[in-house]
Amino acid sequence: MRRGGFAGGALLVSMLWGLGQASAQEPIVFGVITPLSPPGETALGQLAKRGAELGAEYINEKGGVLGRKVALSVHDSAGKNEQAVAAYRRLVSSEKAVAVFGFIHSGANIAVNEVAKEMGVPTMGTQTGASDVTAKRYDIAFRTHAVDPPRAATWLGWIKKNNWKRVSVLAETTDYGIGLAKETEKQNKDKNLGLEIQTIMFDRTTTDLLPQLLQVKAFKPDAIVNVGVGQPLDLMITQAHTVGLLPGTAMVTSYDAPARPQFWQLHGDKGVGVSFIAFYSPKSELSEVGKEFAKRYQAKFNEPPVYAALNGFANALVFAAAIEQAKSTDPKAMIKALEEGSFTGWSTTPVTFPRAEGALWHNWSPPLMVLSYSAKDQTPATATVGYVLGE
Amino acid sequence: MIFSAELLIQTLLSGLMVGVLYALMALGITFIYSIVKTINWAMGEFYMIGSYIQFVAVHFLLGPNWWWLAAILAASGTFLLGLVLEPILIKPMYARPLQRRDDYATVVTIALLLLLRNLAVALGGPNQYRPESTLPVVWVGPLPQEGARVAASIFAVLALGSFWLVIKKTWVGLALRAAAQNRVAVQTAGVDVFRLDAIAFAIGVALAGFAGALLAPLFMVFPTNGAVTTVKGFEIIVIGGLGSIPGALIGGLLLGLVESLGAAFISSPYQNVYGFLLVILVLILRPNGLFGERGREA
Numbered sequence: 001m002r003r004g005g006f007a008g009g010a011l012l013v014s015m016l017w018g019l020g021q022a023s024a025q026e027p028i029v030f031g032v033i034t035p036l037s038p039p040g041e042t043a044l045g046q047l048a049k050r051g052a053e054l055g056a057e058y059i060n061e062k063g064g065v066l067g068r069k070v071a072l073s074v075h076d077s078a079g080k081n082e083q084a085v086a087a088y089r090r091l092v093s094s095e096k097a098v099a100v101f102g103f104i105h106s107g108a109n110i111a112v113n114e115v116a117k118e119m120g121v122p123t124m125g126t127q128t129g130a131s132d133v134t135a136k137r138y139d140i141a142f143r144t145h146a147v148d149p150p151r152a153a154t155w156l157g158w159i160k161k162n163n164w165k166r167v168s169v170l171a172e173t174t175d176y177g178i179g180l181a182k183e184t185e186k187q188n189k190d191k192n193l194g195l196e197i198q199t200i201m202f203d204r205t206t207t208d209l210l211p212q213l214l215q216v217k218a219f220k221p222d223a224i225v226n227v228g229v230g231q232p233l234d235l236m237i238t239q240a241h242t243v244g245l246l247p248g249t250a251m252v253t254s255y256d257a258p259a260r261p262q263f264w265q266l267h268g269d270k271g272v273g274v275s276f277i278a279f280y281s282p283k284s285e286l287s288e289v290g291k292e293f294a295k296r297y298q299a300k301f302n303e304p305p306v307y308a309a310l311n312g313f314a315n316a317l318v319f320a321a322a323i324e325q326a327k328s329t330d331p332k333a334m335i336k337a338l339e340e341g342s343f344t345g346w347s348t349t350p351v352t353f354p355r356a357e358g359a360l361w362h363n364w365s366p367p368l369m370v371l372s373y374s375a376k377d378q379t380p381a382t383a384t385v386g387y388v389l390g391e
Numbered sequence: 392m393i394f395s396a397e398l399l400i401q402t403l404l405s406g407l408m409v410g411v412l413y414a415l416m417a418l419g420i421t422f423i424y425s426i427v428k429t430i431n432w433a434m435g436e437f438y439m440i441g442s443y444i445q446f447v448a449v450h451f452l453l454g455p456n457w458w459w460l461a462a463i464l465a466a467s468g469t470f471l472l473g474l475v476l477e478p479i480l481i482k483p484m485y486a487r488p489l490q491r492r493d494d495y496a497t498v499v500t501i502a503l504l505l506l507l508r509n510l511a512v513a514l515g516g517p518n519q520y521r522p523e524s525t526l527p528v529v530w531v532g533p534l535p536q537e538g539a540r541v542a543a544s545i546f547a548v549l550a551l552g553s554f555w556l557v558i559k560k561t562w563v564g565l566a567l568r569a570a571a572q573n574r575v576a577v578q579t580a581g582v583d584v585f586r587l588d589a590i591a592f593a594i595g596v597a598l599a600g601f602a603g604a605l606l607a608p609l610f611m612v613f614p615t616n617g618a619v620t621t622v623k624g625f626e627i628i629v630i631g632g633l634g635s636i637p638g639a640l641i642g643g644l645l646l647g648l649v650e651s652l653g654a655a656f657i658s659s660p661y662q663n664v665y666g667f668l669l670v671i672l673v674l675i676l677r678p679n680g681l682f683g684e685r686g687r688e689a
Binding site: 036037038040043045046173200201203208212215219231238241262266267 | 516519611
């Protein structure tokens with residue numbers, strides 16, 4: 001009886017030890033919440049996902065994090081706030097994710113942050129521009145993307161450089177669109193730029209922008225700022241051609257959608273003359289890991305990487321480095337490491353997350369520039385650099 | 392907001408043209424309801440399928456000059472799909488003595504919506520596509536319009552006219568109208584009412600597929616492109632009256648006008664709200680819609 005009890009105890013201990021060993025081998029989960037189905041900006045979502053996957057692959061090849069492998073759990077937000085929030089809850093509660101990134105839509109990122117500040121696991125905006133993503137100064141909220149002020153400053157700088165006076169801003173009624181429209185007007189006033197700005201907001205579910213574009217045409221602008229995301233951005237380009245605004249009037253899109261490989265399939269000749277805010281040009285200098293990523297990306301997808309993919313990759317690397325620095329996956333320790341550390345991303349500029357004022361809180365901003373297409377089938381590598389912020 | 396007589400005329404024309412296209416979408420929904428007594432919540436997905444067929448046919452098979460043939464193929468393809476799906480999904484509603492037919496139809500067509508949408512994501516990916524169009528910009532009075540939109544409007548009017556002719560001048564049309572009034576009486580007269588249901592369902596979804604094909608160069612091709620058009624379709628049938636074909640046309644035109652004028656001259660962000668305000672107004676003044684009648688059931 002006693003021998004049997006001893007044997008049973010030994011078995012139990014060995015089973016528990018075995019379980020402990022198995023737990024030590026369990027991967028560290030990084031959550032990716034990104035739009036992979038409409039009405040989200042699916043092209044960017046796919047690119048961010050590609051980058052994140054290559055990031056996890058790269059980390060694991062280098063030995064993982066704290067001796068453990070990194071596993072990605074990818075969830076589709078479809079660009080919808082509620083879907084993103086549900087994904088975050090599931091990632092943190094069920095899948096035990098220690099970091100969540102991949103956000104493309106500001107609204108989804110902002111909504112998730114409201115839950116994340118309670119649940120504690122840090123988030124990183126991969127390509128979310130609205131100020132409120134970080135301006136609320138939540139401990140958990142980080143971002144590696146251009147916020148509203150420098151972005152508006154970039155197109156305003158481009159407009160001033162070209163001596164244009166009348167500007168139409170067509171913006172969707174989302175956190176992103178409203179924020180950028182307001183910021184453009186604010187900077188025009190604060191910096192005494194003297195521009196005459198017509199601002200028209202529109203519902204992003206609209207299928208017809210003709211009424212708005214007729215108003216724009218009547219205003220006779222020198223330049224149009226296209227603040228649509230996804231389908232409305234493309235609809236605006238098409239219909240601006242129809243009413244005769246393009247190609248005669250300059251148009252800049254508020255993000256790098258024209259860098260997508262599908263741009264020319266969608267627009268053909270009508271894409272010529274379109275300019276766009278870009279955060280990376282293939283002419284930009286890359287860090288060593290950035291170069292390695294570009295090489296792998298080209299080999300795997302047979303095309304050069306674009307910004308969303310670079311950022312998805314860098315987000316994974318930054319979180320992995322923060323865990324190594326913190327020597328823990330405890331959220332508070334990770335947040336402290338992110339705030340105090342300096343990390344290597346795709347750019348030669350170190351990635352840091354200072355406790356700065358306003359939207360610059362926990363924010364690393366990439367370089368900003370305006371690229372213009374002057375011929376069909378151009379790529380960002382062959383596009384003309386129209387303006388670089390800060391130069 | 393800027394106002395001028397020219398801008399007003401341009402906006403009116405723009406609203407009328409988009410209204411015709413809305414009407415085409417609503418016609419399918421209202422027609423199916425009038426015969427099969429079922430609201431097809433997956434109507435937008437047939438619009439989506441039509442747009443995908445148009446893209447594949449134009450981009451890979453026929454080329455942009457044959458866009459009209461592609462549109463006919465899209466309508467035919469969705470018609471056939473409707474013929475296949477109706478006996479499987481809708482017919483059981485009548486074949487068995489179900490007590491809650493409306494609930495059954497709602498659940499089945501919403502399930503179909505989700506299935507078709509996810510199938511589109513799986514097969515075509517989440518990206519947007521656009522079938523090439525070589526049609527030049529056309530001036531409609533003072534309003535420049537995409538050639539594809541003008542063609543879509545003309546084809547929509549032709550489709551509405553053809554539809555009216557079929558309904559009013561053919562035996563099938565007579566049978567369909569009879570079934571719309573009294574299914575039992577039609578069955579008593581020896582007509583296969585279930586076959587009529589399948590034909591009506593197929594015609595209805597073919598109208599949606601045709602609209603999707605015609606509008607694909609403008610509104611692009613992606614898995615959820617039918618969602619908004621479905622909402623518009625339902626707004627229109629509330630305005631025009633459920634089951635009324637003239638109501639679908641007038642409702643579509645009114646909705647197009649209200650949205651365009653409101654967006655241009657009142658406040659642009661509320662473009663979709665103006666349509667709902669019109670719906671509320673109609674519901675207050677004429678709860679059955681402008682051309683709707685109180686329902687009769689045998």
